[in-house]
Amino acid sequence: MSRKMNFYAGPSTLPIEVLEELKNNIADYHGEGYSIVEASHRGKVYDQLHNETVDLLKELLGIPEGYSILFLGGGATLQFSMVPMNMLSTGKTADYVNSGAWGGKAVKDAKKIGKVNVLFDGKDSNYSRLPAALEVKPSADSAYVHITSNETIGGLQWKEWPSTGDTPLVADMSSDILSRPVPVEKFAMIYAGAQKNLGPAGATIVIIRDDVWKNAPSDLTAYLSYKTHAEKNSLYNTPPVFSIWGINLVLKWIKKHGGAEAMAERAAKKSQLLYNAIEESDGFYRCPVDPHNRSTMNVVFRLPSEELEAKFIKEAEARGMLGLKGHRDIGGCRASIYNSVPPKDVEALVEFMKSFAKQQA
Amino acid sequence: MSRKMNFYAGPSTLPIEVLEELKNNIADYHGEGYSIVEASHRGKVYDQLHNETVDLLKELLGIPEGYSILFLGGGATLQFSMVPMNMLSTGKTADYVNSGAWGGKAVKDAKKIGKVNVLFDGKDSNYSRLPAALEVKPSADSAYVHITSNETIGGLQWKEWPSTGDTPLVADMSSDILSRPVPVEKFAMIYAGAQKNLGPAGATIVIIRDDVWKNAPSDLTAYLSYKTHAEKNSLYNTPPVFSIWGINLVLKWIKKHGGAEAMAERAAKKSQLLYNAIEESDGFYRCPVDPHNRSTMNVVFRLPSEELEAKFIKEAEARGMLGLKGHRDIGGCRASIYNSVPPKDVEALVEFMKSFAKQQA
Numbered sequence: 001m002s003r004k005m006n007f008y009a010g011p012s013t014l015p016i017e018v019l020e021e022l023k024n025n026i027a028d029y030h031g032e033g034y035s036i037v038e039a040s041h042r043g044k045v046y047d048q049l050h051n052e053t054v055d056l057l058k059e060l061l062g063i064p065e066g067y068s069i070l071f072l073g074g075g076a077t078l079q080f081s082m083v084p085m086n087m088l089s090t091g092k093t094a095d096y097v098n099s100g101a102w103g104g105k106a107v108k109d110a111k112k113i114g115k116v117n118v119l120f121d122g123k124d125s126n127y128s129r130l131p132a133a134l135e136v137k138p139s140a141d142s143a144y145v146h147i148t149s150n151e152t153i154g155g156l157q158w159k160e161w162p163s164t165g166d167t168p169l170v171a172d173m174s175s176d177i178l179s180r181p182v183p184v185e186k187f188a189m190i191y192a193g194a195q196k197n198l199g200p201a202g203a204t205i206v207i208i209r210d211d212v213w214k215n216a217p218s219d220l221t222a223y224l225s226y227k228t229h230a231e232k233n234s235l236y237n238t239p240p241v242f243s244i245w246g247i248n249l250v251l252k253w254i255k256k257h258g259g260a261e262a263m264a265e266r267a268a269k270k271s272q273l274l275y276n277a278i279e280e281s282d283g284f285y286r287c288p289v290d291p292h293n294r295s296t297m298n299v300v301f302r303l304p305s306e307e308l309e310a311k312f313i314k315e316a317e318a319r320g321m322l323g324l325k326g327h328r329d330i331g332g333c334r335a336s337i338y339n340s341v342p343p344k345d346v347e348a349l350v351e352f353m354k355s356f357a358k359q360q361a
Numbered sequence: 362m363s364r365k366m367n368f369y370a371g372p373s374t375l376p377i378e379v380l381e382e383l384k385n386n387i388a389d390y391h392g393e394g395y396s397i398v399e400a401s402h403r404g405k406v407y408d409q410l411h412n413e414t415v416d417l418l419k420e421l422l423g424i425p426e427g428y429s430i431l432f433l434g435g436g437a438t439l440q441f442s443m444v445p446m447n448m449l450s451t452g453k454t455a456d457y458v459n460s461g462a463w464g465g466k467a468v469k470d471a472k473k474i475g476k477v478n479v480l481f482d483g484k485d486s487n488y489s490r491l492p493a494a495l496e497v498k499p500s501a502d503s504a505y506v507h508i509t510s511n512e513t514i515g516g517l518q519w520k521e522w523p524s525t526g527d528t529p530l531v532a533d534m535s536s537d538i539l540s541r542p543v544p545v546e547k548f549a550m551i552y553a554g555a556q557k558n559l560g561p562a563g564a565t566i567v568i569i570r571d572d573v574w575k576n577a578p579s580d581l582t583a584y585l586s587y588k589t590h591a592e593k594n595s596l597y598n599t600p601p602v603f604s605i606w607g608i609n610l611v612l613k614w615i616k617k618h619g620g621a622e623a624m625a626e627r628a629a630k631k632s633q634l635l636y637n638a639i640e641e642s643d644g645f646y647r648c649p650v651d652p653h654n655r656s657t658m659n660v661v662f663r664l665p666s667e668e669l670e671a672k673f674i675k676e677a678e679a680r681g682m683l684g685l686k687g688h689r690d691i692g693g694c695r696a697s698i699y700n701s702v703p704p705k706d707v708e709a710l711v712e713f714m715k716s717f718a719k720q721q722a
Contacts, residue, residue: 002394003389003394003395004393004394004395006395006399008400008401008404009401010401010599011398011399011400011401011402011599011602012399013395013399014396014398014399019387019388019396020388022387022388022396023384023387023388026380026383026384026387027380027381027383027384028364032365033363033364033365033681034364034365034367034374034683035375035380035383037372037375037561037562037607038367038372038373038374038375039372040369040370040371040372040683040684041372041562043369043683072434072435073433073434073435073436073439073563073601074433074434074435074439074584075434075584075598075599076598077583077584077597077598078434078435078584078585080582080583080584081582081583081584081585105583108583109582109583109584112580112581112582113582193598193599195599200398200602200603201398201402201599201600201601201602201603202434202563202564202601202602202603202604203563219473220473221441221442221470221473221474222438222441222442222466222469222470223435223436223438223439223441223442223470224439224442236438237436237437237438237554238371238372238436238554238556238562239562240434240562240563240601240604241372241561241562241563242561242562242563242603242604242607243563243601243603246398246603320394322395322401322404323401
């Protein structure tokens with residue numbers, strides 16, 4: 001099979017080993033006589049898969065006691081509603097860091113639910129930098145502080161975490177979860193759509209401290225209350241089975257390859273190759289992001305003109321490198337290099353960047 | 362491959378042809394060099410699949426102009442929130458038929474959003490019958506009338522549709538969509554979780570008249586507004602790709618086998634085999650549901666004692682017949698025989714029912 005090199009911002013590529021497992025077991029799940037997507041979510045076979053996936057997340061992320069792990073539908077986008085619905089009570093203020101496209105969407109939804117204070121607005125710097133961790137100070141009546149650990153479109157990533165004391169810290173980690181160790185105990189809640197670092201689209205992971213879901217308002221409808229899902233181990237209704245199976249396999253792959261620390265090393269190496277190629281290009285490539293906040297997952301860069309950018313993207317595609325076009329809102333180029341993107345694909349891209357720049361000289 | 366016979370209430374079994382397609386293309390989608398679950402949801406390959414699936418639904422359900430078809434996450438359960446959030450404005454009343462477990466859950470959520478009138482409560486008849494279509498009369502200030510076309514747990518199914526005039530009619534068709542032709546033009550909105558008649562869990566189909574989503578309140582958060590999804594052809598955020606692929610394949614299978622009319626014939630034949638076996642058992646098997654409302658999808662029945670029921674379920678399992686235990690809330694036995702359940706599996710179950718009854722005599 002001739003594999004394309006996938007630099008799309010998401011869904012991400014998956015490890016070959018995971019694809020092979022899916023292929024070998026999709027029609028008959030380990031000889032059970034049915035596919036896992038045909039299995040009852042109340043049966044033993046699915047139950048084992050479900051709980052093993054929870055346990056793998058606990059182990060790989062080092063999630064302490066006192067947290068629940070949920071699998072929900074609707075993507076991180078639904079969490080933009082559920083976080084303020086569950087955590088922002090009347091009389092309190094939700095503090096948000098608006099660090100770009102995703103942080104901005106979270107702000108917009110929270111404002112429909114309650115009082116919002118934007119602690120930091122990246123707009124002033126054209127979303128090229130994040131605040132320092134120490135700059136993040138909760139409001140006096142803060143319900144929680146919300147950050148986006150990695151901005152997929154802008155290519156920004158938090159390197160140190162704010163300390164918010166007793167104020168719950170909430171993070172959307174959709175595009176960099178398990179790309180590095182995270183001190184989960186600093187967070188009241190972490191959420192992440194599966195389709196970048198965890199597996200196939202369809203499930204969203206929620207890691208939530210038990211006091212948070214236990215205090216959810218009782219007037220919420222069933223699906224929109226974290227309590228509903230936490231009390232039923234995410235089996236209140238049918239979960240997105242295939243996506244959870246895929247997550248299970250990706251987590252095993254991460255574990256086999258050394259866990260979060262090894263993924264951080266892998267991400268640092270891959271992203272450094274690209275940032276070095278940019279820095280060493282004598283200004284042919286430029287990264288607009290403050291060097292302190294450059295993402296190890298989404299490397300954004302510009303070329304001297306939009307014409308050259310279009311040519312670059314087209315020629316890369318002809319070499320089997322897909323998804324290098326920047327997001328339509330900001331233009332330019334972007335290489336998304338999630339955990340599953342092989343280092344050799346990044347090396348091939350760097351070679352191409354060098355030869356492309358040379359060819360234009 | 363030795364296939365089990367799957368009578369679970371959901372997720373349902375899938376046609377062998379669909380499982381084979383999934384297996385053959387899960388690692389490399391029709392030679393594209395990547396899996397469809399690795400494809401960008403903004404790319405041509407996924408786009409073609411997405412729109413083809415919409416078109417197949419339009420064709421097979423006979424959906425007229427002026428309706429939008431959405432793929433959402435969160436199951437039918439999330440729709441219990443979204444329907445009243447989008448359609449129940451202040452000063453209006455939402456009319457619900459409480460026909461059992463699912464209708465009841467829809468009522469419970471709607472009450473948290475606004476004023477609800479229960480037009481018919483099946484509780485009085487222990488959820489053994491549905492109202493006649495003519496009995497369903499909207500309130501004077503009705504925002505909409507909500508029904509559950511098939512109660513998965515109770516085994517009840519509407520055979521004729523209420524006429525609600527100018528009042529929007531909304532139906533949860535999770536457990537019988539595409540098991541028969543439906544006059545879509547009578548409905549303002551139809552929704553259905555995929556995992557019973559349409560494909561693998563993870564996506565919910567929403568068929569919504571355009572005036573309904575266009576009139577959604579503007580204070581809703583992004584994911585919870587139908588407008589968000591209708592305006593972006595369900596691509597506002599990453600859709601549940603695998604589930605939509607599975608739906609696509611199941612729809613093609615339905616089309617190949619004659620469409621909704623042929624499915625209705627198939628469902629009538631399969632369910633009749635079971636209901637006949639019950640009626641001809643001299644009272645050994647009993648179906649508690651009013652004969653006018655017996656479901657062609659979920660056949661519920663009792664045996665003379667709970668001990669015999671347990672024995673029946675155990676012996677059936679030993680013969681490879683899974684999922685015959687009734688829902689824990691009502692006990693007894695249930696055979697769920699969705700579109701994809703092969704007639705020969707139902708025939709095998711009927712043979713077993715006969716021999717089991719004889720053996721106890």
